[in-house]
Amino acid sequence: SIPLGYFAGVGALSKRGVLVKGGNYLERLKNLDIIIFDKTGTLTEGVFEVVDIKGFNNFKEKEILEIAAYAEKHSNHPIAESIKRKFGKNITKDNIEDYEEISGYGIKAKINKKEILVGNKKLMSMYGIKTPEIKYNGTIVFVAIEGKFAGYIEISDRIKPGVAEVIKNLKNLGIKKTVMLTGDNKKVAESVAKELEIDEYYAELLPGDKIKLFEKFINGVSTAFVGDGINDAPVLTRADVGIAMGGLGSDAAIEAADVVIMDDDISKLIDSIMISRKTLKITW
Ligand code: ADP
Numbered sequence: 001s002i003p004l005g006y007f008a009g010v011g012a013l014s015k016r017g018v019l020v021k022g023g024n025y026l027e028r029l030k031n032l033d034i035i036i037f038d039k040t041g042t043l044t045e046g047v048f049e050v051v052d053i054k055g056f057n058n059f060k061e062k063e064i065l066e067i068a069a070y071a072e073k074h075s076n077h078p079i080a081e082s083i084k085r086k087f088g089k090n091i092t093k094d095n096i097e098d099y100e101e102i103s104g105y106g107i108k109a110k111i112n113k114k115e116i117l118v119g120n121k122k123l124m125s126m127y128g129i130k131t132p133e134i135k136y137n138g139t140i141v142f143v144a145i146e147g148k149f150a151g152y153i154e155i156s157d158r159i160k161p162g163v164a165e166v167i168k169n170l171k172n173l174g175i176k177k178t179v180m181l182t183g184d185n186k187k188v189a190e191s192v193a194k195e196l197e198i199d200e201y202y203a204e205l206l207p208g209d210k211i212k213l214f215e216k217f218i219n220g221v222s223t224a225f226v227g228d229g230i231n232d233a234p235v236l237t238r239a240d241v242g243i244a245m246g247g248l249g250s251d252a253a254i255e256a257a258d259v260v261i262m263d264d265d266i267s268k269l270i271d272s273i274m275i276s277r278k279t280l281k282i283t284w
């Protein structure tokens with residue numbers, strides 16, 4: 001028989017904008033050991049802002065921004081959106097050829113017949129492009145033109161308000177460990193993890209790395225994964241409870257998830273655990 005609490009719990013959560021795709025997930029929410037989070041769009045706003053642009057080798061800031069905006073024309077990655085927003089002009093001329101978005105790396109394209117790369121350090125290494133040591137705090141998007149480093153754009157994201165409190169409350173609810181996974185650089189990951197007092201973090205992960213790493217955590221423990229991206233879908237499926245952000249979240253993530261937080265307010269994670277514990281005490 002189905003405990004009465006399942007209906008009460010699913011109903012109470014739906015009123016709070018949390019969609020639970022089956023009563024059995026309430027049972028699992030009740031007894032979680034480890035909660036693993038994606039960073040961008042889950043713990044942070046996922047709305048990046050350009051904070052610095054630098055040109056090298058005679059390239060001007062304006063040129064770096066323009067080239068990057070053109071390269072990102074067809075991408076809807078939050079990084080791409082922020083660069084296009086900063087550029088501010090319409091990208092109409094269609095002189096973009098051989099466009100390729102490399103998930104976890106960035107963009108490769110030909111613009112005005114020139115070979116352009118726009119993305120992270122891994123993308124630059126992949127094409128043998130040397131980048132200078134730079135001091136930075138945010139996410140760095142490198143720009144290379146015709147096989148040579150030409151400049152970079154620094155962009156920054158913000159931690160969502162109230163997330164530090166949520167992490168603290170999870171500890172108070174008896175969650176044994178919190179973990180953060182991200183494709184972003186180590187420096188950004190470290191500062192977010194520190195500020196939020198997240199127990200462990202793993203940075204510079206490629207899409208396939210997330211699922212491999214996740215397997216490490218699931219032996220004999222009950223896990224939840226909270227994420228929003230297309231890349232997160234395999235891990236959302238694999239977790240005992242996969243939790244997706246309904247607002248910023250990609251369709252693939254929402255589809256793969258067991259629980260959807262419709263308004264992306266991560267404090268609803270606390271409500272979900274508390275309601276599962278309260279309502280599952282009710283039986284026939
Ligand atoms: P996350 O795991 O943090 O959600 P992604 O896997 O989407 O991040 O991306 C990881 C990294 O790959 C980004 O931090 C960025 O350095 C690079 N990247 C991905 N897509 C783009 C793009 N369109 N333009 C520039 N860089 C990109």
Ligand code: MG
Pocket residue numbers: 038039040041042228229
């Ligand atoms: Mg993400």
